[in-house]
Amino acid sequence: MKEKPRTAFLAAPIVLLRGLVQAPNVAMVVIGVLITFSAVAALRVPINLTVSVTPEHSVRFNRQALEALPSAQIITQTPFTQGEQRFEGVALSNVLDAAGMGECADLKLSAMNRYQAMLSADMVARYQPVIAMKRNGQAMTLRTLGPLWLVFPLDQYPAIQNDRFYSAMVWQLTDIACQP
Known part of the structure; x- marks a missing residue:
């Protein structure tokens, strides 16, 4: 039996990565926002x-x-x-x-x-x-x-x-x- 090519599984991540590379400013803003919110949330852990x-x-x-x-x-x-x-x-x-x-x-x-x-x-x-x-x-x-x-x-x-x-x-x- 002939194995199916796996290119279909790789297409979506490649398209996503290509979009991030083409729009680095948007990606950097999103990453910055996520890091900021996660850091702020981590600091808000109450001491009990x-x-x-x-x-x-x-x-x-x-x-x-x-x-x-x-x-x-x-x-x-x-x-x-x-x-x-x-x-x-x-x-x-x-x-x-x-x-x-x-x-x-x-x-x-x-x-x-x-x-x-x-x-x-x-x-x-x-x-x-x-x-x-x-x-x-x-x-x-x-x-x-x-x-x-x-x-x-x-x-x-x-x-x-x-x-x-x-x-x-x-x-x-x-x-x-x-x-x-």
Whole structure:
């Protein structure tokens, strides 16, 4: 049996591409508009962090509530970014204090995509991770692993440069729950 030529399948994309090449200004405007709207939409992701102290008591933090806490900064390299990065936000310990988190052995961290990680209270006290809202002076978006990302000062403590701590660096952080 003779195979049918595939030129019919290629005709539509070629005609479309030819039209874009002939009208580059229109194509550039359309592409620019799409990029602008997608960037603006990515920045508009609201910050909502829920800290569950007990099953009956939880505290929600929005951007304003987090920004009202003392600011913190970490300058470090991560296995998820290239080169040294400056992360700005609030210390996790300050968020836990503001939520009224008392004795808590472990924390369960949850992300938008349902990823979960466990973090001991001892790790928080010893290494003072930051819930970052900015990276290199820019508000973090979903595309840049935000709007909230728990970051450890990895360069300051070489002993924590391992998978246990990397897995606790939850980006797109949404929930923290006390695990007694």
